[in-house]
Structures are given as C-alpha cells and as structure tokens.
Amino acid sequence: MERVRTAVTIRDVAREAQVHPGTVSRALNEQTRTLVNPETAERVLQVAERLGYRPNRIARGLKTNRTYTIGVLIPDITNPLFPPILRGIEDRLLDEGYTALVVNTDNDPVRERTHVEAMRARQVDGFISATARLDRELLDEVGAADVPLVLVNRSLEDGSVPAVTVDDRQAIKLAVDHVVGLGHSRIGHVAGPQNLSTGHRRYQGFKEAMAAAGLPVSEDSVRFCRTFTEEEGARACAELLDASGGELTAIVAGNDLLAIGCYDVLEERGLSCPGYLSIVGYNDMPFVDRLRPPLTTVHVPQREIGAVAADLVLQLQGGPIEGLDEILLDPELVVRESTGPPRG
Amino acid sequence: MERVRTAVTIRDVAREAQVHPGTVSRALNEQTRTLVNPETAERVLQVAERLGYRPNRIARGLKTNRTYTIGVLIPDITNPLFPPILRGIEDRLLDEGYTALVVNTDNDPVRERTHVEAMRARQVDGFISATARLDRELLDEVGAADVPLVLVNRSLEDGSVPAVTVDDRQAIKLAVDHVVGLGHSRIGHVAGPQNLSTGHRRYQGFKEAMAAAGLPVSEDSVRFCRTFTEEEGARACAELLDASGGELTAIVAGNDLLAIGCYDVLEERGLSCPGYLSIVGYNDMPFVDRLRPPLTTVHVPQREIGAVAADLVLQLQGGPIEGLDEILLDPELVVRESTGPPRG
C-alpha cells in the first residue's frame, strides 16, 4: 500500500460548511477571524474540528514567505556545552509558534555548507549559529538573502552580525581575581584556539586581568590548544607544568574541557588539586560539579544565551534593527573545590 | 526596509536560459535530467549557478508531498542521554538529504501535543520519538495520518509501533552477573519508574537475573523511583540501605542518574564505593567515566540506536514494512571502578 496522505484540505471544510474556501481560511486564522460573521466562523470551526482538519503550514508558507522555522547550527550537540543553549532557544521559539531545525556542523566547512543550503532550501525564517566558525562566504550569502542571523557564543570582529555572548574578558577577570585573592601569583593559562573568538578573547582577558593584578605574564605561563578538548588541555597543562619549573600554583583554563584535561595530568603525575595546583574552568558545563574535585568555574548562562538569541532572531523578523551588534550577558564565578590557597 | 526575499525562481533561470520553466525543472532534477538535451541541461545548470538559484523545497514539497524533514521528539536534550541519540539520527538523515526538526517535550502531554501538531502542520515525513510516554491518542493520530513513527529507547507492549532499543533484560543480567561474579549475594535494585517501559523492563530483568543466579529478591532489596533523577536515586538508595539493615553490598541502578544519586548518599554517610558498596549504572552517559569513582555501567550504543531509528523511518518512507516491531541492539558492560568485591 502506498503512503497516501488523507489530508483534509480547506476545500473539504468549505464544502461541508457550505461556504467558500476563502471564508474558511479567514475563519480559521486568528488574525482575520474578525472579518467573518461569528456564526459562520463558529460553524467553520466546528466542521474543521469534525473533519480533523490540519492546516498545511507548508502551503501557507509558500504564500506568506514565512515558515515559522529557525535553523540552528551547532558544532556538536554531544558537547555538553550546547544542549542548554539549544534548550533556551527552543523554549523561546515554542512560545512564539516557531520550531527549530537543528544540525551539527562539526565545524566542518563542507558539512556546514550542506546544512545551510538544506535549511535555506527549506526557507527558514532565520538562523542561529553557535558554530565557532562560519565561512565568511556563507555568512555573506545568508546576509544577502536577507535572512536574519544571530551568533551565539562568539562574535565577529566587525560587529556585522548580531551576537549574544558573555563578556569573556570580565569572566576571565573573575577567575584570575579569585585565585589572586586566594594568594596565588604564579598563574598559568591553558588557552583555547586563537583562531576562535572565544579562545582569543579569553587569552586577552587573561593578560589584562593579570596586568590589572600587577602580575607578569611570561611566555612560560601560557600554552595554546588547537581544539577545546580534554586531550589538548592535558597536553598544554603538561607543557605548562614542565616549562614553569614547578613554580605554577594555579591554572585558569580556556574552558571546562581543557580544565578536565588538566585534571588528567595531575592524576597521571600523582599531584593533588587544589593542594598542588588550583584549577579554574570556564562555562560550568553540566556535571562539572560532580567531578573530583568539583570544578571551580565561570558560570555562563547558556540557557539564557539561547533564549536571548532566539528572542533576537524573532525580533529581527520585523526587519533589521539599527545599532545592534553584541549583547553581553554577565558571567558568574562558581567557587567549588578545585581552587584553594597556594602550596607551601 | 522590509524583509524581501530576493528569491531567484525557476522562472528567472528559464528566462535567462531561454527555455521553458518546465525544462528548467527537469534539468535541475537529477531524476528527470535524462529527459532533456544534455547541452540544454548544461546551459540551464550554468545559468542557475550564475544566478545563484536555490530550489525552494517548500514549494516542491507542496507538489510532491515530501518535505525531507523528520520530526524528532526528545524529553529534554539537556539530559546527557539524548545528545548521542540525536547525533546518530542526524548523521544518518544528513546522508539522505533529510533534516531533523527537534523538540523537547519534557514528557509534558500539552507540550508534546503542541509540538506534534506543529510538526504535522509542517508536513514532516516521519517521526522519531525518544519520549518516555506519548499519548495513546497522539500515537493513533500520527498512525492514522500515515506518517511513519519510530520509537527509540522504549517500546509499546503491543508492538504496534516499530521501536529501536537495547535488550534491557540482557543488559541488566550483564550487570547482575558482574557483581555476582565479584562475590556479591546481597544485591539491591534502585528501580526506575514502573510506568515507563524502560524502568519496568529493567526491574523485570533484575528479578530474572537474580533468579538465574539463584539469589533471592526480597521486598527489602528493591526501591522504586518516581523519576530518573539523582534526587530520586538518592532517596531510593538511602531507603534501601536503611531497610536492608546494612547487609546490602551492591546496587544495580535503573540508570546512571540514579546511580549518581547513590553516590551522593554514600558521600553523605561517609561510606566508600566500592569498598562499602558496589554500584552499577545503566546507559554509560558521557562523563560517567570521570566521576569519582569512575562508574561501572552498562553501555548502551545510543548513537547507533539513533542511526538505526533514522534508518528505519527512512525505509518506512517507501511504505509499511511487514512483520517489523522491535529492533534490539546489544548492550555491553563497561567495568570501571565503582564495583569491587564485597566487604568483609
């Protein structure tokens, strides 16, 4: 048996209710219902209900150029950082009758392009991108197509695309000031990839915060990771420990995954945290409070970021908004047990 | 400035290429390209490329009754169990040019209905549901609409809907046999909600496995949780420890979250794991290998489950498949450090 959609259409309802399809359309639509006689409207509604009529938004979209669908680009939903963001986005979209088309890009340009094409073909009303990088070309293409785009957790230097992020500099300062307050002065930074705005800005923030605290930042106190992964974090941490000649007493990591990598090194070497080394993470991913020791980290309101981003694309549906570039949310330090006074 | 889609249509291409729109349609479509003169086809393709033509799948869908979109229902993407499943689904869908419409239901009937309606209105070609419960009514409605539906991580008693799951009984047997092999005989079960097929089947599996091992299951060796959360797991674990009069030496939990709840109780009471109590989880969620102690658990191939489910909806696009009900994948025990020989 072939699959046959038994779709009840607006015409079926019209026939049953003895009115013109146009009237049915008006009666069924909240916006235009006032244009039709209440009694007629009521009858139409009843018939629609009885027949089990389901409006076909696809057809509607063809006419109205609105699909009530937003494309969401995420590097990898498997990275614990992103589910809360997605959740925030969805909750907000649901409120307004929108639905999210979600894809994982793996930060792979090809995959990214494929997905964007697919979404554009589906006429999404807007994009939210949490991907670290988005082809400049793709970006321009989306912009040219007049489809609103909002960046999340990253931003463009030139502010040409609205973005919702946390103030990375302020956040890192929170982390640095915390360990400084604990008495640390030899503080290292396991930095994220510098070609990503997040990694770069946190590194800048680290240097600034250290300077503000009157502490020097030598070459030996920073190591860069190629990716935001435990493995890279471990590598960088090991190098840092070796390079500093054992003088480092605290590390501020570019994100939680990198911090976990640091944990691995300490465990390997039989060093304790925070006894030997204090570690501060970044993001406050789910479950980092259950690590041993529970990770002190900068909490980023991921869910709220998602919600604000969704809000923004929704607003942008009404047309461009002047003077809009970056929305900065406040980070918050969560002190747990991976930080303590320096040893000795 | 209003938002105006500068959509290049098939007609624009036709005009430029000096052919009829119908011909453009044929040339652009892989399936029908053979019907048109290779040279003409080539020219059309070039013009389309030059003009930046993007086919409008929405319009196409109106005609073909295919949107190449699959609706995915998830209770809460924030639960670490689900991202891998979603990832598996998406990867598989991407291969076939499909995209996922993802929603969180919170297992809330109202939210669920809203979402299903929205997705049906968007004419999704199929559904994959990882939600614990789906209104029987909704289920029937979807079935009646002839839209393929595949269940994931759960199944219906009557097998009326195809499902992809792991063999819960076999899985729990793995867990029980492991601790039995370690020498335990006083084994408790922190059971999941019994109104969920997963919770129920694992409980059944526990009883069977214990019986097979020749071990008794008393009232004192099982406690039920109302939800799959740490809090409930902690409550049940505490009750279990109290009820057994300190004789229990191992606990098999209904899932990892419940197991984590057990960890909490041990920590509160200053008891060690696995020294005092061995604990086995279920699912092998991300990061449970980083808990202290790393959790011994039953690994469920979530990603594969997602991929197989996606495969199934895709196959179902061709029409119903006879004799299909449940696809069982193999679980695997991952022994880490939360289990050891019984004390004393």
Next chain:
DNA sequence: CTGTTAGCGCATTCAT
C-alpha cells in the same frame, strides 16, 4: 461580511 480570482514555486501530464 463573503465570494471571486490570482498566484506563491515547483513538478508533471499532455501536447507538439
């Protein structure tokens, strides 16, 4: 207040 008409962008049947 309601019917009529046209058309969104595309695929497809029927001619030619």
Next chain:
DNA sequence: ATGAATGCGCTAACAG
C-alpha cells in the same frame, strides 16, 4: 526534446 497547462493548499487583493 521541449513547450503549455494544470494544480499542490493556502492567502490576499478585490469585488460585491
């Protein structure tokens, strides 16, 4: 091999 015509389901502009 291609052009012409039709309609998917719906909304909107225009009459009346």
